[in-house]
Amino acid sequence: MGIMIFLIPAAVLMGAIGLGAFFWSLRSGQYEDLDGAAHRILIDDE
Amino acid sequence: MGEPALSQTGCPSGLAPPTEGENRADPAAFVRTDKQGRESLELMVQGAKCAGCIKKIEGGLLAMPGVEDARLNLSTGRLSVAWAPGVLRAGEVTEALAKLGYAAAAFDPEAARQQTDEEGRKLLRYLAVAGFAAMNIMMFSVPVWSGHGEMGEGTRTLLHWVSAIIAIPASLYAAQPFFKSAWTALRARRANMDVPISLAVFLTIGISVSETLQQGEHAYFDGITMLLFFLLIGRYLDHRLRERARTAARDLLALQSVSASRIDANGHVSAIAAREIKVGDRLQLAAGDRAPVDGVIEEGVSELDCSMLTGETLPQAGRPGSAIYSGTINLTQRLVMRATARVQDSTVAELSRLIETGEQSRAKFVRLADKAAQLYVPVVHSLAALTFLGWLFGPALLRLFGVEAADVGLRIALMNAVAVLIITCPCALGLAVPAVQVVATGRLFKRGVLVKSGDALERLAQVDVVVFDKTGTLTLGKPRLTSLVDVHTLQAAAALARTSRHPLSRALVEAAGPGAAAKAVREIPGEGIEAEMDGVLARLGRRSFAAPQAQDVADGSAELWFARGDEAPTRFAFVDALRSDAAETIAALKKRGIGIELISGDRPLAVENAARAAGIGAWAGGAAPGDKVARLNTLRAQGKRPLMVGDGLNDAAALAAAHASASPGTALEASQAASDIVIQGAGLLPLVEAIDVAKAARKRALENLQFSALYNLIAAPMAAAGLLTPLIAALAMSGSSLVVTLNALRLQMEGRSWAS
Numbered sequence: 001m002g003i004m005i006f007l008i009p010a011a012v013l014m015g016a017i018g019l020g021a022f023f024w025s026l027r028s029g030q031y032e033d034l035d036g037a038a039h040r041i042l043i044d045d046e
Numbered sequence: 047m048g049e050p051a052l053s054q055t056g057c058p059s060g061l062a063p064p065t066e067g068e069n070r071a072d073p074a075a076f077v078r079t080d081k082q083g084r085e086s087l088e089l090m091v092q093g094a095k096c097a098g099c100i101k102k103i104e105g106g107l108l109a110m111p112g113v114e115d116a117r118l119n120l121s122t123g124r125l126s127v128a129w130a131p132g133v134l135r136a137g138e139v140t141e142a143l144a145k146l147g148y149a150a151a152a153f154d155p156e157a158a159r160q161q162t163d164e165e166g167r168k169l170l171r172y173l174a175v176a177g178f179a180a181m182n183i184m185m186f187s188v189p190v191w192s193g194h195g196e197m198g199e200g201t202r203t204l205l206h207w208v209s210a211i212i213a214i215p216a217s218l219y220a221a222q223p224f225f226k227s228a229w230t231a232l233r234a235r236r237a238n239m240d241v242p243i244s245l246a247v248f249l250t251i252g253i254s255v256s257e258t259l260q261q262g263e264h265a266y267f268d269g270i271t272m273l274l275f276f277l278l279i280g281r282y283l284d285h286r287l288r289e290r291a292r293t294a295a296r297d298l299l300a301l302q303s304v305s306a307s308r309i310d311a312n313g314h315v316s317a318i319a320a321r322e323i324k325v326g327d328r329l330q331l332a333a334g335d336r337a338p339v340d341g342v343i344e345e346g347v348s349e350l351d352c353s354m355l356t357g358e359t360l361p362q363a364g365r366p367g368s369a370i371y372s373g374t375i376n377l378t379q380r381l382v383m384r385a386t387a388r389v390q391d392s393t394v395a396e397l398s399r400l401i402e403t404g405e406q407s408r409a410k411f412v413r414l415a416d417k418a419a420q421l422y423v424p425v426v427h428s429l430a431a432l433t434f435l436g437w438l439f440g441p442a443l444l445r446l447f448g449v450e451a452a453d454v455g456l457r458i459a460l461m462n463a464v465a466v467l468i469i470t471c472p473c474a475l476g477l478a479v480p481a482v483q484v485v486a487t488g489r490l491f492k493r494g495v496l497v498k499s500g501d502a503l504e505r506l507a508q509v510d511v512v513v514f515d516k517t518g519t520l521t522l523g524k525p526r527l528t529s530l531v532d533v534h535t536l537q538a539a540a541a542l543a544r545t546s547r548h549p550l551s552r553a554l555v556e557a558a559g560p561g562a563a564a565k566a567v568r569e570i571p572g573e574g575i576e577a578e579m580d581g582v583l584a585r586l587g588r589r590s591f592a593a594p595q596a597q598d599v600a601d602g603s604a605e606l607w608f609a610r611g612d613e614a615p616t617r618f619a620f621v622d623a624l625r626s627d628a629a630e631t632i633a634a635l636k637k638r639g640i641g642i643e644l645i646s647g648d649r650p651l652a653v654e655n656a657a658r659a660a661g662i663g664a665w666a667g668g669a670a671p672g673d674k675v676a677r678l679n680t681l682r683a684q685g686k687r688p689l690m691v692g693d694g695l696n697d698a699a700a701l702a703a704a705h706a707s708a709s710p711g712t713a714l715e716a717s718q719a720a721s722d723i724v725i726q727g728a729g730l731l732p733l734v735e736a737i738d739v740a741k742a743a744r745k746r747a748l749e750n751l752q753f754s755a756l757y758n759l760i761a762a763p764m765a766a767a768g769l770l771t772p773l774i775a776a777l778a779m780s781g782s783s784l785v786v787t788l789n790a791l792r793l794q795m796e797g798r799s800w801a802s
Contacts, residue, residue: 004201008208011185019178026170036120039097 055147058098073136073152074317075305084114086128087136089150091143094123099148106146107139125150152305163289166282172220173278179216180271183209184776187268191773199261206258206265213267214251220274221247223281239419239476242426243277246270246467253464256457264461266468269775273471276783280476283484287500306338307331309382320389331381333547337374340392341383343367347571348379349548353517355393355695356647360604361549363572373695378547379571393695413501414744415479418751426470426762433766434463458768465765469775470758474782478750481790486743489794494711494726495736502722504747505706506740508687512635512733513678513700515692516646516656519710520628520730523693525550525604525620527557535616537561539608542575542586550606551575551586553620574606582611593617603652621655628660631730636661638737641686645669645677647696674700691733693717708733739793746793750786757782 025031073087080086094103100118103125107116112133118125127139136152143150186205190197221244228240247270254265306323307315307330315330320338323329328344331337349361352374361377364370370383372392437459441451483500490497497503514520531539540558543551545567564584567577574587585592585608592607593615599605609615632642643664646653650667657665666677674690678700681688690697690704693713701707701720709717711726718724725732761778764770 004204008186012182012208012212015178015182019174022174023171026167026174031170033119033121036100036118039100039120042097043101 055145057093057095057147058102059096073140073305075319075322076152077136079131080128082128083131084128085131085134085136086115086126087139087152089125089127089140089143089152091118091123091125092149094118094120094148102146103143103148106142110134110138110142113139166285166289169223169278169282169285172223173275173282175216176220176271176275176278179212179220180268180275182212183268183271187772187776202263203258203261206254206267209265209267210255210258213271214255217247217251217270217274220271220278224274224277237423239415239423242423242467243471246464246471247274249464250468253461257461264772266464266772266775269468269772269779272776273468273779276779277471277476280480283477284480284500287480287483287487307335323385323389325385325388327385329383329385331376331383333376333378333380335376337370337372337376337383338392339372339385339389340387341370341385343370343381344384345382346379348381349377349572351375351377351549353523353694365572377549378569413479414504414747414751415475418475418478418754422475426467426758429470429762429766430463430466433466434459436766437462437768462766462768462770465768465770465775466762469761469765469770469778471779474754474757474786475751477783477786478754479747481787482743482747482750482793485790485793486739486746490723490732490736490739493732493735495732496724496726497736498722498724502706503740503743505687506689506722506737507744509640509689509706509737511641511643511681511686511688513643513645513674513681513688513690513704514662515674515690515694515697515700516644516653517622517648518693518712519691519697520644520656520660521622521624522728523622523712525553526623527553527618528603528621529617529619531616531618535608538579538584538610539586539606539616539618541579542567542577542584542608545569546575550604550618550620554606554618579610584608584610622652624656624659625728625730627729627731631734632661634731634734635737638734640737643677645674647671647694671696671699675703678703689737691730708736742793742796746789750789753785753789754782 030037073089077085077087091103094100100120103118104116107113107127110129112129113127114130115128116125140150140152186209190202190205193202224240224243224247227238228244231238231241250266250270254267254270257263257265305317306320308318308323309315309328309330323339329338329341333348343364343366345366347363347365350364350370352362352371355371355373364376364381370376370381372387372389437454438456441453444451480500483503486503487497487500497506517523536554536558540555540561541564543554543558544561544563546552546569564577564579567575569575570587570591573591574585576583576585576587578584586606589596589598589605589607592609596607596615596617599617599619604620606618606620607615608618635642641664642662643666644653644657644660644662645666646656647669648667653665653667657663666673669677674692674697678688678690682705687705690701690707691709692698692701692707693709694717697709697713698717698720701709701717706723707721708723708725709721710730711718711724713721713724723736725736757778761770764774
């Protein structure tokens with residue numbers, strides 16, 4: 001059962017990293033133009 | 047100026063036709079200076095649909111010397127351009143866009159600044175926190191459930207404590223929108239759906255913490271966070287629907303803030319925003335410009351298109367001294383007008399006030415979900431209270447009647463009452479209607495129908511009479527040549543017509559096709575045009591001007607006369623042609639048992655002809671805007687639910703007064719703003735699909751509500767009887783939400799088979 005002392009914080013930490021990543025993407029405006037993001041990948045850079 | 051690399055104009059994928067014509071309004075008044083000291087401009091671009099469009103627009107603008115930044119948002123159609131100060135006129139940007147085949151209009155910077163959707167971002171953050179908490183707590187709950195009986199009490203309590211540490215802050219944070227809304231409702235002495243939700247959040251956390259303290263078996267931390275997660279999904283979907291409608295309305299308003307050309311005391315012309323116009327300003331109206339405010343003409347003689355105000359298709363004469371109303375288009379010659387009202391006091395603004403009063407009456411409409419909530423809240427609360435009292439005093443009551451029963455205590459009674467509140471929490475109910483409406487509006491959006499709000503969809507489903515406007519709605523709003531004339535005469539007349547902006551001249555040119563324009567043409571405003579052709583005088587215009595001796599033909603259609611030298615004069619007759627699918631649309635609506643009426647401000651004879659051609663029995667001509675509103679009020683008084691379809695300013699008040707309203711994409715901004723749905727494209731048939739989808743959506747929403755009711759009928763008694771465990775609660779909640787969402791998605795599947 002001692003292993004749980006490590007596993008529980010590890011699990012929560014991983015979840016928190018995911019949450020942090022989502023907040024970052026939200027703040028950096030990645031949800032402002034969803035259609036544009038889908039199409040821009042098709043544009044070749046010269 | 048750098049020429050674009052692509053020669054073809056408009057969307058390279060052909061998803062949208064290139065928008066014709068020049069971008070007239072001078073955007074100079076909307077330029078502002080950004081943080082880096084550059085001049086920047088926000089534009090609304092029409093017709094941008096694909097990656098090719100992004101490349102063409104951004105590439106084309108960046109190739110212009112001095113342009114430092116150009117970024118197109120494909121979702122909203124907004125383009126922001128920035129350039130080094132002084133190197134560029136703002137007009138050059140819109141001209142370049144016009145050359146590329148995209149119409150663009152400048153935004154009022156103040157309107158543009160309010161664009162960020164703060165509320166939506168907050169909801170997304172709540173949603174993310176609730177989702178994170180629900181998933182992590184589930185990770186600790188599954189071992190508790192599966193280790194049932196084998197897990198030691200200490201381990202279980204440890205897992206409960208870890209869950210509590212995550213769940214308490216997360217749910218207090220994520221449930222804020224519900225707390226706020228419940229608090230507002232309670233202060234107004236009302237109860238809405240958020241009251242039981244907030245109560246359930248507090249009670250569940252409280253009871254779960256007390257259970258954990260007593261090393262009990264059941265804690266509902268997983269249930270409460272999952273509940274919040276599902277509820278927030280519904281909340282977010284609903285918000286997005288409303289936000290899209292709000293944005294659409296705001297875009298239209300921002301576009302309305304057109305610019306004007308003011309002439310100062312020294313005769314200099316400068317571009318200003320329409321809202322800066324003061325009474326007494328002298329304004330210049332070039333041919334093709336729309337009058338921004340009410341005023342009086344001071345210089346120039348021209349013809350005015352008042353169709354947006356009156357529905358009348360024929361142009362009116364405008365000369366010094368005559369009044370000109372905002373919304374009127376100056377057709378042929380340059381005019382100078384003196385403003386007699388500010389923008390907010392002009393006819394257009396008066397009409398928007400009429401729209402507001404109409405919309406207030408519409409606000410009384412009760413949405414389906416709210417109706418369900420009114421029924422639901424008292425039932426659930428009494429059931430929870432009864433459960434509590436039943437478990438607390440039930441055993442004592444039974445003993446009175448001589449039945450053996452032991453007291454269960456406050457703890458069990460409270461636990462079971464809370465279980466009722468959790469299990470009946472309107473998870474499925476909260477998703478039932480928004481999920482359906484999001485799918486339905488998404489499906490219509492792809493077909494070019496913009497639905498402005500969820501309740502617009504609900505109202506559309508109830509429509510039983512459709513009232514059409516004629517000019518620009520049932521018809522194209524553009525005259526078309528109907529006379530059969532020999533090719534030589536037609537070409538000769540067209541040569542003269544090519545030099546004029548008059549709508550009838552343009553229709554004549556369209557019928558004749560490409561060709562050369564006559565030289566040395568004189569235009570006599572209000573009369574016609576004349577020129578020497580092959581040595582003889584040729585005239586095109588009114589009968590009194592071109593052929594005074596000819597017989598008058600009064601058949602209700604617009605006409606032009608053409609005379610050359612001593613030849614017999616030729617008459618060109620024009621009608622405002624019906625949209626190609628108008629008759630088909632009317633027939634389809636009739637087949638669905640919907641009544642049809644036509645009401646127009648145009649001449650009765652023209653209205654009668656259009657009604658005949660479209661197959662409409664009930665029609666009225668010469669109607670003022672007030673008459674249209676009166677007719678709609680009569681219909682509503684008879685218990686009917688009319689759908690008004692119109693496009694002009696004269697329809698705007700009627701659109702707002704109707705039970706539901708629609709306008710074509712060519713309609714004036716004020717009318718689009720007053721409408722529930724806007725139909726893009728040239729046809730009217732999408733209107734029929736919109737009604738069909740609205741009806742199907744109503745059916746799905748009702749099914750979802752029935753399912754939620756059934757679910758509660760089974761689950762609530764179980765909870766009241768004390769049979770509920772956290773595992774069952776988690777399964778029931780996610781299961782019912784899934785069923786409701788899948789049922790909503792069926793609407794999408796039907797759409798596929800319908801389209802093919």
